[in-house]
Amino acid sequence: MTSSELRHTGLNLGGTGEISHEQAETGLFGFWVFLMSDAVIFALLFATYGVMLSATAGGPTPTAEYKIGPAFIETLLLLTSSLTFGMASITMKHDARPRGLFGWLFVTLLLGLAFLGFELHDFATMVGDGAWPMRSGYLSAFFALVPLHGLHVLFGSLWIVVMMVQLAVFGPDARVKLNILRLGLFWHFLDIVWIAIFTIVYLQGLIR
Amino acid sequence: MTDGIWSAILGRFTWTALPFVRAWETPTISEIIGAGAASVVILGAILLATLLTVYRAWRPLWSEWLTSLDHKKIGIMYVVLAFVMLARAVIEAVLMRMQQASAIDTPGFIAPDHFAQLFSTHGSIMIFFMAMPFLTGIINYVMPLQIGSRDVAFPLLNSISLWLTGGAAGLMMVSLVIGRFSTGGWSGYPPYTELAFSPDVGPDYWIWAVTLGSIGSTLTGLNFAVTIYKMRCPGMTLMRMPLFVWTSLCTSILMIFAMPPLTVATALLALDRYLGFHLFTNDLGGNMMNYANLFWLFGHPEVYILILPAFGVYSEVVSTFSSKELYGYTSLVLATMAIAVLSFTVWVHHFFTMGQNADLNAVFGIATMTIGVPTGVKIYDWIWTMFRGEVRFTVPMLYSLAFMMTFVLGGFTGILLAFPPLDYLVHNTLFLVAHFHNMLIPGLLYGMLAATHYWFPKAFGFRLNEKWGRISFSCWVVGFYLAFMPLYVLGAAGAARRTQAFFEPAFRPWLYVAGIGALILLAALATLFVQLWVSIRERDANRVAAGDPWDGRGLEWSIAAPPPEYNFAVVPSVAGRDPFFDGKRSGAAYAAPARYGDIELPRNSATGPVIGIVGAATAFGLVWHIWWLAALGTLAVIVAVIARSFVRDVHRIVPAAQVERETERWLRTVSAARAIPREIETTPANQGLAQVPA
Numbered sequence: 001m002t003s004s005e006l007r008h009t010g011l012n013l014g015g016t017g018e019i020s021h022e023q024a025e026t027g028l029f030g031f032w033v034f035l036m037s038d039a040v041i042f043a044l045l046f047a048t049y050g051v052m053l054s055a056t057a058g059g060p061t062p063t064a065e066y067k068i069g070p071a072f073i074e075t076l077l078l079l080t081s082s083l084t085f086g087m088a089s090i091t092m093k094h095d096a097r098p099r100g101l102f103g104w105l106f107v108t109l110l111l112g113l114a115f116l117g118f119e120l121h122d123f124a125t126m127v128g129d130g131a132w133p134m135r136s137g138y139l140s141a142f143f144a145l146v147p148l149h150g151l152h153v154l155f156g157s158l159w160i161v162v163m164m165v166q167l168a169v170f171g172p173d174a175r176v177k178l179n180i181l182r183l184g185l186f187w188h189f190l191d192i193v194w195i196a197i198f199t200i201v202y203l204q205g206l207i208r
Numbered sequence: 209m210t211d212g213i214w215s216a217i218l219g220r221f222t223w224t225a226l227p228f229v230r231a232w233e234t235p236t237i238s239e240i241i242g243a244g245a246a247s248v249v250i251l252g253a254i255l256l257a258t259l260l261t262v263y264r265a266w267r268p269l270w271s272e273w274l275t276s277l278d279h280k281k282i283g284i285m286y287v288v289l290a291f292v293m294l295a296r297a298v299i300e301a302v303l304m305r306m307q308q309a310s311a312i313d314t315p316g317f318i319a320p321d322h323f324a325q326l327f328s329t330h331g332s333i334m335i336f337f338m339a340m341p342f343l344t345g346i347i348n349y350v351m352p353l354q355i356g357s358r359d360v361a362f363p364l365l366n367s368i369s370l371w372l373t374g375g376a377a378g379l380m381m382v383s384l385v386i387g388r389f390s391t392g393g394w395s396g397y398p399p400y401t402e403l404a405f406s407p408d409v410g411p412d413y414w415i416w417a418v419t420l421g422s423i424g425s426t427l428t429g430l431n432f433a434v435t436i437y438k439m440r441c442p443g444m445t446l447m448r449m450p451l452f453v454w455t456s457l458c459t460s461i462l463m464i465f466a467m468p469p470l471t472v473a474t475a476l477l478a479l480d481r482y483l484g485f486h487l488f489t490n491d492l493g494g495n496m497m498n499y500a501n502l503f504w505l506f507g508h509p510e511v512y513i514l515i516l517p518a519f520g521v522y523s524e525v526v527s528t529f530s531s532k533e534l535y536g537y538t539s540l541v542l543a544t545m546a547i548a549v550l551s552f553t554v555w556v557h558h559f560f561t562m563g564q565n566a567d568l569n570a571v572f573g574i575a576t577m578t579i580g581v582p583t584g585v586k587i588y589d590w591i592w593t594m595f596r597g598e599v600r601f602t603v604p605m606l607y608s609l610a611f612m613m614t615f616v617l618g619g620f621t622g623i624l625l626a627f628p629p630l631d632y633l634v635h636n637t638l639f640l641v642a643h644f645h646n647m648l649i650p651g652l653l654y655g656m657l658a659a660t661h662y663w664f665p666k667a668f669g670f671r672l673n674e675k676w677g678r679i680s681f682s683c684w685v686v687g688f689y690l691a692f693m694p695l696y697v698l699g700a701a702g703a704a705r706r707t708q709a710f711f712e713p714a715f716r717p718w719l720y721v722a723g724i725g726a727l728i729l730l731a732a733l734a735t736l737f738v739q740l741w742v743s744i745r746e747r748d749a750n751r752v753a754a755g756d757p758w759d760g761r762g763l764e765w766s767i768a769a770p771p772p773e774y775n776f777a778v779v780p781s782v783a784g785r786d787p788f789f790d791g792k793r794s795g796a797a798y799a800a801p802a803r804y805g806d807i808e809l810p811r812n813s814a815t816g817p818v819i820g821i822v823g824a825a826t827a828f829g830l831v832w833h834i835w836w837l838a839a840l841g842t843l844a845v846i847v848a849v850i851a852r853s854f855v856r857d858v859h860r861i862v863p864a865a866q867v868e869r870e871t872e873r874w875l876r877t878v879s880a881a882r883a884i885p886r887e888i889e890t891t892p893a894n895q896g897l898a899q900v901p902a
Binding site: 027045144 | 361362426429430431433434437438439464465467468469471472476479480483484485486487489491492493494495498502505846850853854856
């Protein structure tokens, strides 16, 4: 296999990049592995949530607390942000100028922040109803799982800001591109986790 | 008002948190021992700082070692950390044995609370800060050399892992001096470790030390797995990898998947303790069984994380010192993989007695017994490797033989424990304690000691003293049998584990024997340090600069000892499982490269030390509720990571001329060395060049 065949499909490093294609391949593979271990963390929190679902201790129940409207809007926001990040990746591969990339990243950031805003509002409503994590085992499990995803989105947003700054400082060099590709994996991963949260936590909670 | 200011600055620290103050107020032997341990930590730190200052070693230590991204130096630092922690945990074990031997119908000399801290720190340290750093260090040093790579896939991440582990180990040491440690054992079971029963700082020390360590280990696993998958030299197909690389790969995969459950368990326990969640509490719907499942989802694969690297070491050692190809390579690979997979299917056997139904217990009991099969395959493979070989009883080989005998014995008692009805009888007794020491001492410690003796000449360029090695070996083996065989008897007779005082006079002789065994193990530890001292003093007589003291088989022996920082002047390419051994026979070894090129290496970085030290400070702030420190530390870690991502000048070039000069010098050393036959390999005649039989 020659090195040209190793080229990563999502990456246009150019002929004389400072990072070889093999290095990029390794760097990206490492991030996949990291996501796998992060997925284990979420899987275990989902399992814990499932076990604790009935442990309401006479307090608020899922049916009473979850609102399908905001959860649906959050889903739309996050799914759209995945689309816009996809646009960012395509722009990065095919457009040498950083402006389009910069723009798509910015839109993704706004959607991510909007998602966080809605989610925080959800949490505030729940806490206002007396559904705080100290109330029952079920609510503890909920607040261990869902805000952890939110925390990931927050870190992802911070990462987008950092990459936008690096784009401005360094331009789209090989390292910036590689990191944006990793960030893309992270962002899509959060989308997948959210789909699981929407299905297992919100939908399942509402149809009970 | 001033109280408010002090508690804002110092959290919940009070003067009685210092063991010296406690010993002054209530001068019992137990408190004085506590204060003595704290003084050892402080005096040790002062002594180290003084020595570094006197020898002007601060700057070289920082620039040559602490900030280094060289996998070899990081590996050595891991092993040094493991030895320091081993010393502390062995001393604690001896204290516990002395207490039990002296506390039959009397209270003994260590108070119950102090005793509980001793078994909690002993277990936590041995697993997280002795065993894990030890095997991580050995893999770090050896694996990249064996696959013909210049470094691991992510050198900076490697340094960060080291420093997270080091920071966590530092937190363990600090807990000796400030405050107290958990009394909840190494597994930290709630609800006992919840605020309702343990409101002090102890469990918090445990939570944050283990959390930092587990994050470090997850990143290590990731790093090693990617290195093995992506950084092998040309020709090194998966089925040509040395067996140690295979076991390292399986251990890495286990780390990636099994460390997150531990992180989740400790993080959720922290949520309970810090924010009043009810995940594992007794009230409001909390359920500690969640913790038991999470912890052992980590805990059982962890057993194989610890044991598999040692299996790899034995495979290398037995093959080398029998001068034979490893028997049943394919079956060993398959057995390793089988063990790695099965290790995720047995975790319930750690709590057969905690209320699930008999059918479920039966399933997990059978799964547990199944693991005995691939393990048995391995033992037979090693025996067949020795069969009709020219077996040389060097120190690593002695450890391997002691392992095979002892480990099989432990395996038998494991099969007993895997049988749920029998487990009900001996659960939570010293029988269990005897069993897991019977697995981990041969299955981890002997393996790592064999590895140290085997690869030490490669790492430092001179052999370890053979005589002291044998003395130490004898002490480890005799001490082990005396210390732990009596515990089987005691456990079968109903002696509960973690007991501070006994009330059954019939236990006395067994406890005495176990106590003597513990003292011999202490002697074993001491002789290891004597051996190191003697070996360093005699180093000039025992140099093996040519690099191949044992007629080795893999690529790691094909370079100088100690290896150059870039490992290989030219990336090797291989055509078989024992490339260097075959190369020596075909005359292809020690060939000068046709052409030299510039070599790119990672530049040193302070990111690792900064993240580790600040991380430990953050953890300390969390333990003592010093919120400003915790917040500042978290922020500092984030800033450090972002700042590092802006650093572009991360590589340096070793010029081709320098590589050529160093390689030529080494090749001259090789041609000047006298090739020796195997019979005299443990004498000063061994200069690291093996005589190849015609």
